[in-house]
Amino acid sequence: MQAPTIGGVRLPRGNGEAVRLPRGASLADFAERIDVDPAQLVQVLFGLGEMVTATQSVDEDTFRLLGEELGYEIQMVSPEDEDRELLESFDIDFDAEEGDEDALAARPPVVTVMGHVDHGKTKLLDAIRKENIVESEAGGITQHIGAYQVSVEHDGEQRAITFIDTPGHEAFTAMRARGAQVTDIVILVVAADDGVMPQTIEALNHAQAAGVPIVVAVNKIDVEGANPAKIRQQLTEYNLVAEEYGGDTMFVDVAAKPGLNIDKLLEAVLLTADAALDLRANPDMPARGVAIEGHLDRGRGPVATVLVQRGTLRPGDAIVTGQSYGRVRAMLDEYGKPVEEAKPSRPVLVLGLTAVPGAGDKFLVADDDRTARQIAEKREAMERNAALAKARKRVTLESFMAESKVETLNLILKGDVSGSVEALEDALLKIDVGDEVNLNIIHRGVGAITANDVNLASIDQGIIIGFNVRPQSRTVEDLADREGVEIRYYSVIYAAIEEIEAALKGMLKPEFEEVQLGTAEIREVFRSSRIGNIAGCMVTDGIMRRNASARLVRDGVVVGEGLTIVSLRREKDDVTEVRDGFECGISLGSFNDIKVGDRIETYEMKEKPRG
Numbered sequence: 001m002q003a004p005t006i007g008g009v010r011l012p013r014g015n016g017e018a019v020r021l022p023r024g025a026s027l028a029d030f031a032e033r034i035d036v037d038p039a040q041l042v043q044v045l046f047g048l049g050e051m052v053t054a055t056q057s058v059d060e061d062t063f064r065l066l067g068e069e070l071g072y073e074i075q076m077v078s079p080e081d082e083d084r085e086l087l088e089s090f091d092i093d094f095d096a097e098e099g100d101e102d103a104l105a106a107r108p109p110v111v112t113v114m115g116h117v118d119h120g121k122t123k124l125l126d127a128i129r130k131e132n133i134v135e136s137e138a139g140g141i142t143q144h145i146g147a148y149q150v151s152v153e154h155d156g157e158q159r160a161i162t163f164i165d166t167p168g169h170e171a172f173t174a175m176r177a178r179g180a181q182v183t184d185i186v187i188l189v190v191a192a193d194d195g196v197m198p199q200t201i202e203a204l205n206h207a208q209a210a211g212v213p214i215v216v217a218v219n220k221i222d223v224e225g226a227n228p229a230k231i232r233q234q235l236t237e238y239n240l241v242a243e244e245y246g247g248d249t250m251f252v253d254v255a256a257k258p259g260l261n262i263d264k265l266l267e268a269v270l271l272t273a274d275a276a277l278d279l280r281a282n283p284d285m286p287a288r289g290v291a292i293e294g295h296l297d298r299g300r301g302p303v304a305t306v307l308v309q310r311g312t313l314r315p316g317d318a319i320v321t322g323q324s325y326g327r328v329r330a331m332l333d334e335y336g337k338p339v340e341e342a343k344p345s346r347p348v349l350v351l352g353l354t355a356v357p358g359a360g361d362k363f364l365v366a367d368d369d370r371t372a373r374q375i376a377e378k379r380e381a382m383e384r385n386a387a388l389a390k391a392r393k394r395v396t397l398e399s400f401m402a403e404s405k406v407e408t409l410n411l412i413l414k415g416d417v418s419g420s421v422e423a424l425e426d427a428l429l430k431i432d433v434g435d436e437v438n439l440n441i442i443h444r445g446v447g448a449i450t451a452n453d454v455n456l457a458s459i460d461q462g463i464i465i466g467f468n469v470r471p472q473s474r475t476v477e478d479l480a481d482r483e484g485v486e487i488r489y490y491s492v493i494y495a496a497i498e499e500i501e502a503a504l505k506g507m508l509k510p511e512f513e514e515v516q517l518g519t520a521e522i523r524e525v526f527r528s529s530r531i532g533n534i535a536g537c538m539v540t541d542g543i544m545r546r547n548a549s550a551r552l553v554r555d556g557v558v559v560g561e562g563l564t565i566v567s568l569r570r571e572k573d574d575v576t577e578v579r580d581g582f583e584c585g586i587s588l589g590s591f592n593d594i595k596v597g598d599r600i601e602t603y604e605m606k607e608k609p610r611g
């Protein structure tokens with residue numbers, strides 16, 4: 001039996017079989033899976049109005065369209081699965097069991113401080129840092145590496161607690177969004193002089209959704225009018241019932257500014273950890289964990305703070321985190337001191353990476369440098385393909401015929417630290433200029449602007465935003481020049497937002513509104529075989545103007561629309577304008593359906609200023 005014809009191409013039809021494709025796959029990849037000639041798929045897709053070459057990365061929507069046409073169910077592999085499969089190909093299972101009971105050792109809890117703005121998160125993190133200066137570290141914590149560890153005496157035992165040193169919810173949610181759960185316990189700060197506020201509830205929701213126990217720090221009890229009991233009362237509505245009210249949440253009254261009861265708060269963290277969590281990990285395996293912060297250090301190159309979650313990290317380890325890899329050259333703690341071993345829950349600043357990882361990128365130690373490099377390179381290739389698929393301008397037959405209705409500003413964001421890139425992205429996505437203009441962030445990352453960024457931008461006519469970063473080299477700058485890619489540099493987020501907003505407004509197609517010019521009544525119709533019918537009119541209102549837009553109204557009904565005053569005469573003379581109260585001859589060009597008694601209305605389209 002002959003294969004049926006699909007879109008003019010002879011192709012065997014599927015029976016709804018599933019075809020799994022990675023992000024950034026091409027028609028050639030699809031063709032290989034279903035054993036057909038890629039050229040045929042190009043042709044079928046062309047028939048569907050999309051022009052794509054066989055090796056171009058194609059987006060999910062296009063694959064689905066093609067799949068429907070050919071009788072296959074397209075399943076795009078999720079980024080998480082893709083990465084899992086990648087690691088499997090290196091015989092690595094990131095989430096493998098850590099070993100039996102004997103292999104596990106207690107590890108410190110990792111704490112994130114959240115709460116409403118101005119309720120004292122930053123002050124509290126400061127106070128905790130000061131409270132716990134280890135004797136020998138008289139200078140205190142000098143380096144902000146994104147996390148720090150304090151040591152607390154509890155039941156006659158010295159115990160450590162790790163604090164993520166970024167107040168606010170962004171870090172917490174950004175990491176969760178990437179599937180990285182770093183936080184064991186949330187300290188929810190609520191100012192006793194203010195009470196439960198929107199971000200208090202937001203923080204609480206994030207923590208509860210992640211199943212993370214909460215310790216409430218009722219802050220600013222030194223302020224007059226502070227009412228800690230009211231906070232306890234308010235929070236019962238959100239299922240946070242204080243222990244003294246018969247619930248299981250610990251509330252501690254503190255004052256971060258004068259440093260009051262900080263020790264009690266730390267104790268509550270340990271008590272909660274012991275009661276609610278089984279915090280153990282295997283320290284005797286190659287280290288794994290999460291990058292919580294990264295930046296480009298002028299002297300030291302890319303540096304990243306990683307939190308070890310299992311195993312022990314040591315200098316010399318071959319590490320890969322996201323698309324960045326390297327051999328750990330040195331590890332530093334929050335005192336700027338070298339660290340020889342980082343065990344579970346220990347945050348350290350790692351030197352020796354090739355690039356800056358993103359907040360939330362998981363890291364692992366590979367068997368050797370080569371493996372680490374290969375994993376990073378494969379990830380980079382996967383990301384590039386996925387970005388290309390997303391960025392590929394959909395050249396459709398339709399868009400050839402009609403101009404697209406939506407204008408899109410494509411942006412690539414590069415910044416010096418992951419936090420600022422995320423903040424900038426968040427703020428940019430909040431710019432609202434209506435439905436006609438889209439802002440599309442096709443790629444983001446930390447570090448210098450690379451040739452890869454420029455290539456991406458040139459494919460989709462994007463603009464590159466460099467936030468405190470510059471092109472990697474002269475070559476990259478030249479490439480941008482050659483490709484006509486604009487790079488804009490900023491060091492202040494607000495400046496970037498303002499300019500982008502202005503650019504978006506500039507991209508808005510002008511909105512036009514109709515402005516009435518005048519009305520004329522047809523008193524007589526002159527027929528001319530040469531130039532068609534001419535309307536002998538009396539201008540009853542406003543003016544008639546040559547080349548103005550016009551419509552013809554008969555008995556109150558528009559019978560001709562989109563017409564033009566092709567010629568306008570007074571007596572025998574061609575004129576440009578005739579005012580009301582005067583007679584004139586009007587030709588509407590090829591439109592000849594005019595009758596005595598009809599009205600000709602003229603109007604102009606004027607650009608409406610944008611608000």
Ligand code: GDP
Nearest residue numbers: 116117118119120121122123220223255256257
């Ligand atoms: P964040 O926005 O939650 O990080 O809040 P901050 O830590 O920046 O604190 C906001 C303001 O409250 C600052 O002016 C602090 O000095 C002040 N503040 C924080 N904690 C206390 C406190 O315990 N007592 C008093 N009186 N003021 C505090």
